[in-house]
Amino acid sequence: MIELRELTKRYGGRVAVDGLTVRVRPGAVTGFLGPNGSGKSTTMRMILGLDAPDHGEALIGGVRYADLTWPLKTVGALLDPGAFHPGRSGRAHLTALAASNDIPGSRVERVLRVVGLSDAAARRTGTYSLGMRQRLGVAVALLGDPDVLMLDEPVNGLDPEGIRWIRDLLRGLAAEGRTVFVSSHLIAEMALTADRLVVVGQGRLLAETTVTALAAGHDDLEDAFLRLTSQTTDYRGTDVS
């Protein structure tokens, strides 16, 4: 369970996350949706203790991230797929993380297999493609066998096979009773992956519901999302003419 209580973050005079109160439940994939700049990444960073809230709190299994003894065993996160030492191999990266987090070394080969990187594990991460870095990021998230998983745009850079793989993986993890919280801009993909949705706009909660309930009465989930967020879209393109 992830619990946000009046979570609030300001940058200068601008409110990035505005009094967000949400419960992300175990046993389901919960999609985290919102237009560009609506506060999704900031929220995830606060859950992981990477940003401090100005007000409110974020709890994982009732505990603040900073108070977790072995964080990787409680919550696995994929935030920034570029954040690996380019000179280190994928295997070395995972082995170092396992050693410093009281995780058995046997988990390294296991998660490499799960993400399909066993054959590339000896290569330096600097030579990895975007999709391979995403897969390594998922391996890091799974390393501690955590009950809570949080992924920011996990399908970014993945090929069609990879997109289907991550969809099945997330659904499988939720079916095991884990809490899976995943942000994406790909609404059609979320319609296939998520059971529940948290939708934000300009940092505020717009909806906390099921995929089925949000889509009801609309052409599809994308149509429902666009209507719900139409007043909170900060960045809108035009055609070239």
Ligand SMILES: Nc1ncnc2c1ncn2[C@@H]1O[C@H](COP(=O)(O)OP(=O)(O)OP(=O)(O)O)[C@@H](O)[C@H]1O
């Ligand atoms: N370090 C920072 N300093 C100043 N402003 C920031 C910082 N991080 C985020 N913001 C601002 O906070 C708001 C929310 O940004 P955030 O990245 O959380 O949105 P998002 O929903 O993840 O967006 P996207 O869908 O484009 O990834 C934006 O207005 C952004 O400019």
